[in-house]
Amino acid sequence: MSPDEAVQVAVDGRTLKISNLGKVLYPATGTTKGEVLDYYARISPVLLPHLHGRAVTRIRWPHGVARGSFFEKNTPAGTPSWVRTVTVPTTGSRTADKQEGTLTFPIVDDLATLTWLVNLAALELHVHQWTVDDDGAPQGANRLVIDLDPGDPAGLHECCQVALLVRDKLAERGLQCSPVTSGSKGLHLYARLEPGDDGRWPDSDASTALAKEVAEELQREHPSAVTATMTKAKRGGKVFLDWSQNSGSKTTVSPYSLRGRDRPTVATPVTWAEVEEGAEDPLGLEQFRFEEVLERVADHGDLFEA
Secondary structure, X not given: OOOOOOEEEEEOOXXXXXXXXXXXXXXXXXXXXXXXXXXXXXXXXXXXXXXXXOEEEEEEOOOOXXXXXXXXXXXXXXXXXXXXXXXXXXXXXXXXXXXXXXXXXXXXXXXXXXXXXXXXXXXXXXXOOEEEOOOOOEEEEOEEEEEEEEEOOOOHHHHHHHHHHHHHHHHHOOOOEEEEEOOOOOXXXXXXXXXXXXXXXXXXXXXXXXXXXXXXXXXXXXXXXXXXXXXXXXXXXXXXXEOHHHOOOOXXXXXXXXXXXXXXEEOEEOOHXXXXXXXXXXXXXXXEEHHHHHHHHHHHOOOXXX
């Protein structure tokens, strides 16, 4: 297939022009844009439920992962009229007195929208921990996330060890969490939050404070292995517990999203048994490529939903 070949495809009743199917987006593996589109189409049954109702920030690599990228929050020029969007304050706050401007994000609720974004070389899909309702009104946070980011020479092995500590701390607070490899170097831990007695979800300030409390508690108890400090110079050999991604304006790469690394790795839901094996054996858990993720879903279903 010619790198610049374009075709028209019907997706969910929409006609989309898909271009450059033969363009290599991952030079180290020769993975083409056509293969990336195929991955997202095949993974969409488990990916789309986790994007539903969430404003999506994209990282785009129009010339492949070896030639630079850019973040995109607002919908780009030429966005189809049928793409669902939401306009929210730039601060991520839902209070008018903090509003400093607005951003208009796409909401990726269907395969047509997902395919349209991936055709723009949006390899990474990042989302907030809050959602919007059917009318586009932002709600509170319905989940908490802690990003385990290892500082060299620490790696995924050390992240697995610390993840077990985080799991216990969250359990003490009545929260069960689910592990997801980041597709980069570390792990993400997600805990489902529940609405209050008034039916409202917690605000982002409350979930951020809770995540920070857990991170700082573990930093005090395990100072040689854990840091809650953002200063990169203080992370060497430790696992940084990034609690800040619960802020209303911050995002985390979605489970099942590709990453713009040298190889086409994916943020992959895993079991706690796999994390425990990774904590015991330095080679017990590794980041997964997209082909492996499709096989895992075929064999086990959506571990994140489970």
